[in-house]
């Protein structure tokens with residue numbers, strides 16, 4: 316989107332500025348609404364000149380970081396164990412403390428009557444969280460189904476489905492049963508949760524990291540402005556409510572504890588379906 320590396324250098328008659336000459340890092344962030352406050356901060360900041368920015372669904376953000384196609388990514392935390400030199404570089408994340416609203420299992424029947432559950436192919440973290448909660452919290456056995464585009468239409472009968480991100484908006488009116496995974500995790504552990512965090516595998520300068528973090532902080536400080544710029548995707552969906560009560564952006568100590576607890580499960584080798 317914004318300024319990913321061009322295949323050829325654009326022709327320019329002007330002398331390059333200092334910002335043009337700064338080394339650039341390839342950044343990929345989640346393309347959902349919940350990331351807009353963080354992006355807004357980066358776009359308002361001079362740090363933007365040091366980045367090639369692109370957006371992708373979470374599983375693709377993870378793939379690019381693992382494949383070495385991105386230097387900095389907002390990645391589903393479940394991918395961290397696959398990255399030997401992973402470093403979480405910011406105090407901001409996509410998290411929740413209780414109900415998150417946009418990560419849910421939907422179905423026509425109660426969870427304990429579900430025989431199979433589709434696992435959203437956009438997700439890496441919530442796929443593992445669904446498995447963990449079914450095993451430890453709901454203690455219910457189901458067959459996991461691999462999802463592909465259009466799978467939401469196939470949720471029905473005793474087949475449920477995990478759906479994440481903007482595609483969940485309005486689904487609570489379509490399905491009788493909705494299980495919010497942020498709320499279930501909180502009930503299960505008493506902890507908040509981290510869905511995605513900013514991760515790099517490259518050694519980046521401390522000065523850059525400080526400015527990067529400050530830019531994200533700036534985005535959070537300008538939430539009221541951003542709420543004026545964005546339109547709500549659904550009449551019953553409150554952006555203010557979502558940004559301030561459901562998504563919890565601070566990667567604080569309790570969230571770091573929660574992340575370790577969750578990653579211990581992921582490292583346990585339960586990862587089959589992605």
Ligand SMILES: C=C(O[C@@H]1C=C(C(=O)O)C=C[C@H]1O)C(=O)O
Pocket residue numbers: 345347349373374390391392409415417418437438439440441442479480481510511
């Ligand atoms: C809360 C959310 O968290 C998302 C869930 C992710 C996952 O399950 O892998 C990854 C990135 C987050 O953006 C959401 O997008 O609704």
